[in-house]
Amino acid sequence: MTTTAQTQTPSAKSASAAETAKVLSRPSRSFWRDAWSRLLHNKAAVAGALVILFFMFVAIFAPLLAPHNPLELNSGKGFLPPMWVENSSTGKAGTPEFILGTDNLGRDVLSRVIYGARVSMVVGFIPTLIIVVVGVSLGMISGYFGGSTDNLLMRLTDIVYAFPDLLFFIIVMTALRATALGQFLNGLFLLFVALALVNWVGVARLVRGQVLSLKEKDFVLASRAVGAKDTRIMIRHILPNSLGVIIVAMAFLIPGAIITEAILGYLGLGLRPSTDPTDIFITSWGSMLLEGQTAINNQPWILLAPAIAVALVVLSFNFLGDGLRDALDPRLRE
Amino acid sequence: MIPVLLLVALITFTLMHQAPGGPWDRDPSRRQVDASTQEALNKKFGLDKPLFVNIEGGNPLDSQFFTYVGNAIQGDLGPSYRQRGRDVQDILFEPPKGKAIWDSRFGYSMRLGLLALILAALLGIPLGILAALRRNTIFDYSALFVSTIGISVPSFVLAIFLIIILAGQLNLIKIIQRDWSSPGAWLVPAVVLGFGTFAYITRLTRNSMLEVMGQDYVRTAKAKGLGGRVIITRHMLRNALIPVMTIMGPALAGLITGSFIIETMFGFPGSGREYVTAIGNRDYSMIMGTTLIYALLIVLANLTVDIMYGFLDPRIKVK
Numbered sequence: 001m002t003t004t005a006q007t008q009t010p011s012a013k014s015a016s017a018a019e020t021a022k023v024l025s026r027p028s029r030s031f032w033r034d035a036w037s038r039l040l041h042n043k044a045a046v047a048g049a050l051v052i053l054f055f056m057f058v059a060i061f062a063p064l065l066a067p068h069n070p071l072e073l074n075s076g077k078g079f080l081p082p083m084w085v086e087n088s089s090t091g092k093a094g095t096p097e098f099i100l101g102t103d104n105l106g107r108d109v110l111s112r113v114i115y116g117a118r119v120s121m122v123v124g125f126i127p128t129l130i131i132v133v134v135g136v137s138l139g140m141i142s143g144y145f146g147g148s149t150d151n152l153l154m155r156l157t158d159i160v161y162a163f164p165d166l167l168f169f170i171i172v173m174t175a176l177r178a179t180a181l182g183q184f185l186n187g188l189f190l191l192f193v194a195l196a197l198v199n200w201v202g203v204a205r206l207v208r209g210q211v212l213s214l215k216e217k218d219f220v221l222a223s224r225a226v227g228a229k230d231t232r233i234m235i236r237h238i239l240p241n242s243l244g245v246i247i248v249a250m251a252f253l254i255p256g257a258i259i260t261e262a263i264l265g266y267l268g269l270g271l272r273p274s275t276d277p278t279d280i281f282i283t284s285w286g287s288m289l290l291e292g293q294t295a296i297n298n299q300p301w302i303l304l305a306p307a308i309a310v311a312l313v314v315l316s317f318n319f320l321g322d323g324l325r326d327a328l329d330p331r332l333r334e
Numbered sequence: 335m336i337p338v339l340l341l342v343a344l345i346t347f348t349l350m351h352q353a354p355g356g357p358w359d360r361d362p363s364r365r366q367v368d369a370s371t372q373e374a375l376n377k378k379f380g381l382d383k384p385l386f387v388n389i390e391g392g393n394p395l396d397s398q399f400f401t402y403v404g405n406a407i408q409g410d411l412g413p414s415y416r417q418r419g420r421d422v423q424d425i426l427f428e429p430p431k432g433k434a435i436w437d438s439r440f441g442y443s444m445r446l447g448l449l450a451l452i453l454a455a456l457l458g459i460p461l462g463i464l465a466a467l468r469r470n471t472i473f474d475y476s477a478l479f480v481s482t483i484g485i486s487v488p489s490f491v492l493a494i495f496l497i498i499i500l501a502g503q504l505n506l507i508k509i510i511q512r513d514w515s516s517p518g519a520w521l522v523p524a525v526v527l528g529f530g531t532f533a534y535i536t537r538l539t540r541n542s543m544l545e546v547m548g549q550d551y552v553r554t555a556k557a558k559g560l561g562g563r564v565i566i567t568r569h570m571l572r573n574a575l576i577p578v579m580t581i582m583g584p585a586l587a588g589l590i591t592g593s594f595i596i597e598t599m600f601g602f603p604g605s606g607r608e609y610v611t612a613i614g615n616r617d618y619s620m621i622m623g624t625t626l627i628y629a630l631l632i633v634l635a636n637l638t639v640d641i642m643y644g645f646l647d648p649r650i651k652v653k
Contacts, residue, residue, distance in 0.1 A: 162338040163345065164591065164632050167625045174613055174621060175349035259488045263595060266490065267613055289494070293599070300498045307494040311487050318486035 045323020135203025462539025484533025
């Protein structure tokens with residue numbers, strides 16, 4: 001912009017300079033636009049995002065996509081192998097009716113995996129949203145105002161950090177499973193709470209660190225000089241500048257939550273498998289792993305299908321997270 | 335460290351007391367204990383005392399919680415709610431008759447964790463070094479790809495794939511291994527358990543090497559005309575491996591305490607599988623005791639990081 005302003009003299013020499021300047025200048029692009037184009041150039045991240053979108057689609061439209069009712073018991077059709085197997089160890093042949101075969105009770109494995117996507121997506125996103133809201137607000141307040149609030153918060157985070165995460169989840173889920181809280185939403189609500197209780201700490205620390213460095217920047221000083229209040233500075237100046245870090249943190253929190261659900265489900269501590277067809281959440285990938293464990297020889301797909309699904313989703317989130325980190329903060333690139 | 339452990343104990347204790355049932359009434363397969371015997375047993379084990387603080391007079395610390403902590407410090411974690419007649423610490427640490435301590439449940443887990451860590455370090459460190467030395471080559475990219483997969487794919491998923499391929503399709507290992515005396519049987523669980531750590535060590539070594547390679551003292555060494563091998567071993571590795579060495583403690587603790595799913599999947603007779611069984615049986619005292627021991631291990635391991643840094647990097651002093 002400054003170059004074009006300087007070249008407004010009518011001499012021939014500066015006219016050519018103006019032309020060069022025209023060529024060199026481009027429409028101004030915001031940071032987010034830049035980051036977006038950097039992200040689109042990262043193939044792994046785009047592939048990851050597409051896979052995640054696919055699973056979100058599957059989760060939302062599960063009833064339309066599932067070829068069978070995931071609770072329907074097909075008696076006499078238990079442990080059917082997937083459709084491409086002609087003779088399994090149980091002497092049964094797969095049929096196109098049950099693409100990935102059936103479990104011990106004759107329930108369609110593919111339909112159950114499709115419904116399981118719902119739990120994983122919800123467990124990935126909802127606690128993460130709670131974590132971000134709580135972590136960001138506490139981290140901002142703590143970093144911005146400092147003092148005894150900050151001290152108290154940091155001591156609290158020390159304690160939460162010291163408690164081994166998975167052990168905490170296990171303890172909470174075993175102890176409170178029988179209570180009303182543990183039964184709400186088939187046990188998912190308790191899982192949300194447990195995940196949020198542990199993970200807000202990381203976000204709060206991250207945001208606090210950001211705020212500590214940002215609040216010393218000149219643009220904050222300038223804004224204060226114009227008379228902006230603390231809340232306005234926090235929301236309009238500091239928050240947008242920390243957003244990149246927060247988004248990257250989210251991208252890594254989600255797969256962590258999905259893995260936790262799968263582990264707890266495998267231990268029989270996750271979602272309570274439902275037999276009520278009106279439930280939104282019927283089974284989870286973790287619960288399927290538990291059910292399929294005894295059928296490794298007869299019908300490995302009860303285990304394989306949810307395992308592949310977990311691996312795919314988690315890898316995708318990690319690729320997307322790496323891509324977001326590179327796009328939003330090029331300095332962090334390894 | 336001690337306040338942290340006390341807090342872990344407090345949280346665990348409180349939550350476990352929210353859970354239904356007590357030591358004498360949850361085993362439907364055996365004869366139920368009648369009310370008067372229950373009372374006598376409660377008295378014997380101090381379960382008639384107030385939960386946290388004794389406000390009824392006498393010693394305020396004469397409560398169930400402080401009794402539990404006091405006993406735990408002396409190595410007594412109390413009776414198992416399910417395996418009647420056995421204490422929690424006996425289940426975890428007592429070897430079968432005539433065997434050494436490393437044949438106890440915990441000993442098995444510790445040996446598996448150690449094996450996994452050794453495998454991870456022996457493969458991960460050289461791979462990380464080579465990847466850094468051949469930065470931006472196909473070799474480097476493949477190493478990074480493998481380590482990304484290792485870091486993101488959870489070990490139980492890997493276990494499922496390996497069990498189905500090796501045991502179900504190729505019949506190389508048994509699905510449920512009963513004989514753990516041959517070292518070959520340990521290999522697959524150890525590889526699965528250590529894969530994530532291997533990936534992490536690879537990445538850490540690579541990044542740390544890259545950082546060291548840009549340092550002035552490496553340039554000085556090159557300027558002095560030293561050969562490539564001397565620079566790598568004497569100047570680079572010595573510094574680059576400091577962060578790798580310091581994570582070994584926490585990594586081992588993580589492997590020992592985090593092996594419960596792998597142990598359950600492979601039928602490995604370690605403390606992790608015992609923990610999962612306890613969860614399934616709702617054996618609350620067993621869950622609590624094991625959690626405390628695991629927490630102790632993790633806290634101790636984290637403490638070793640600070641101490642190791644003091645030894646390996648004299649610029650950092652432990653205060």
